[in-house]
Amino acid sequence: MGPIGPIHKTVLRRLIPASALLLLIAGTLAYLIENRRIDEFVFDKATDAARHFDVSRKAPLFAGDPETHRAELDGFLQQTPFVVIRIYSPEERPLIESWRDAPPELLAAVEAHRHRFPGIGRHHHNKLWSGDRLFIQTVLPLADGDGVYGYFEGIYRVAPELVDSGRHMARDTLAVAMLVVGFSALALYPVILSLSRGGAKLSAALLESNIELMRVLGSAIAKRDSDTDEHNYRVALYAVGLAEALRRPREEIAALIAGAFLHDVGKIGVPDGILLKPGKLSDEEFAIMRTHVRIGEEIVTESKWLRGARDVVANHHEKFDGSGYPRGLRGSEIPFNARLFAVVDVFDALSSKRPYKEALAPAEVLRLLGEGRGTHFDPGILDVFAPMAPALLGEIAAAGKPALSRQLAAVVQSYFGVTLDARFQPL
Secondary structure, X not given: OOOOOHHHHHHHHHHHHHHHHXXXXXXXXXXXXXXXXXXXXXXXXXXXXXXXXXXXXXXXXXXOOHHHHHHHHHHHHHOOOEEEEEEEOOOOOXXXXXXXXXXXXXXXXXXXXXXXXXXXXXXXXXXXXXXXXXXXXXXEXXXXXXXXXXXXXXXXXXXXXXXXXXXXXXXXXXXXXXXXXXXXXXXXXXXXXXXXXXXXXXXXXXHHHHHHHHHHHHHHHHHHOOOOOHHHXXXXXXXXXXXXXXXXXXXXXXXXXHHHHHOOHHHHHOXXXXXXXXXXXXXXXXXXXXXXXXXXXXXXXOOOOHHHHHHHHHHOOOOOOOOOOOOOOOHHHOOHHHHHHXXXXXXXXXXXXXXXXXXXXXXXXXXXXXXXXXXXXXXXXXXXXXXHHHHHHHHHHOOOHHHHHHHHHXXXXXXXXXXOOOOOXXX
């Protein structure tokens, strides 16, 4: 038998606790039902005993000297399963009591328990154990048309057979519940598995669509900016390599990938005359160019799934010393993903060939990055990136389109759980 697949594990993780919970509920109900049955049985016995002190007998017992009825009470006690009977006045004052064959530890438990005196139509009961013997203490009001004329308290010795019967009944009920729940779980397992597979397929399809949207949108902006989407691929791979070296959380790296693809998405709102101008921009033109950050932030914020890219999109032009834009954030005020991305974005711009410039040598690239340490770049991040930059440059910058596509597909598979080899072909 092969290993259990992820969907099977997910279904089992849900089904087993649910079954266990049902068994716990069934066992608890069985226990409560059997205890209630015993309680009702003892209450009926106490009610029958209390009838001995009905209204026709109340006057001599409650009005005269109760001790004159001692022999009668002792004789009555011998005829019942009660080990203690107490009679109280309407004012809840003890009048007379009789004991027989009561273990010492039971006497101590009775004395320690101060029971309530219930109103008409109600009763009070309390379970007491002496060793393995069960006793139930019951208190009933004695009443007639004029109201309560006294109280009856009896401590009933529950027959061991009745206790055993309750235990067996609870055990049998639990066994039946286990069979029912077990067969139900077996019957439901394939149904839940099928539904889970369908949900997983829909979820995967939706995730693929979202990633495809992210890729196409990023590539479309790159095309409009007279660039190729290889820049997005490279900065995404650089960013992931640096984030892994910094041991960042997986969910943070996934958001970083989205931010790398969409960092310049706001350029969709910049006029062609400015975006494609070959020469230096005027101050007014540069002010318009800078609006691409705000536009990009608005675009990704509109999508719940793309919202993770916001940190990079909205802050990748901020600088560590606060001289960046659009908010002039400094130091740790800048989200970590944006500080990380700023390093790899400039690194790729310096090390890549563009229509208006040649690629710089690796040593020159690192020198220029070092000049921005503490001003443009977070020193801690730059210090981790600098030693690994030459290897990344050889592995990624020199890679052709097919190799970049394969590398990025592997990254997406790792952090999003979606295989998109065919989709990650440059447009």
